[in-house]
Amino acid sequence: MPRVSLSLEEMTVPDALARLRNGELDLAAIHHIPALERDFAQLPLCSTQFVVAMREGHPLAGARRLAELLDAERIVTAGADHFPHSVMMSMFNAHGLPLPQRRLRALSSFAVTLGLVARSDVIGCFTKPLAAMVAPLGIRAARLDDMLPSYALSILSRRDLLPTPAVTQFIACLRQAADETLT
Structure with a gap:
């Protein structure tokens, strides 16, 4: 217009x-x-599934359960006071797991998130279509047996x-x- x-x-x-x-x-x-x-x-x-994303060759790439990823450092887009609205809280609560303690906050920079997930051992949570789109950057979805929340x-x-x-x-x-x- x-x-x-x-x-x-x-x-x-x-x-x-x-x-x-x-x-x-x-x-x-x-x-x-x-x-x-x-x-x-x-x-x-719309609705889609979430996946845990990490760089190709990540030390935890073979993890099959969400519990195996509890100690990994992850990048989150919510501040500590906004977690009731977060996908991560839903994900871990659904499996009776505590929230991971190692959180790196990037409240409004998707470019930072992509760079860190692609080039370090930080893991993230992306929608399934987004994970497919960023696969050329060397980012892979973890093949977890646990069901993750839909978005x-x-x-x-x-x-x-x-x-x-x-x-x-x-x-x-x-x-x-x-x-x-x-x-």
């Missing part, structure tokens, strides 16, 4: 909710939140605001991109 300003930013779930609430954001594309506050609307976009992506907006034509068009673009990526 002509004369539309579009800004894409990575941020935590609590930050996105705060910025939606105060009107700084029109929408947020983030993982599904089961107990979402009533002043927000949540529109499902349900939703579009969040304020319930009391109607979307502008630009927002409606952008949501259509997000849907198309999700369909093309996951099929």
Whole structure:
């Protein structure tokens, strides 16, 4: 659409909710939140599986259970106070495991995450399609027997605001991109 300003930013779930609430954001594309506050609307976009990702040749590449990865250093995109919204918490809680203690936080830099996972012994958690896309960088999905959580992506907006034509068009673009990526 002509004369539309579009800004894409990575941020935590609590930050996105705060910025939606105060009107700084029109929408947020983030993982599904089961107990979402009533002043927000949540529109499902897509769902995919998570994988644990590490560099090719990683010392723990042969791990078959999530418990075997507890002592590994991992990169996370959530701060300590945002873990209730994190995939990592869901992943370890589902298997009755404590949260790993060795966490490196990269709150808003996917490039840093990719570089560290590809070139060091830091491990990460990616969606399955993303892991396939970054495989040329030498990043591999661990072949775990444990079932990992799915990632349900939703579009969040304020319930009391109607979307502008630009927002409606952008949501259509997000849907198309999700369909093309996951099929």
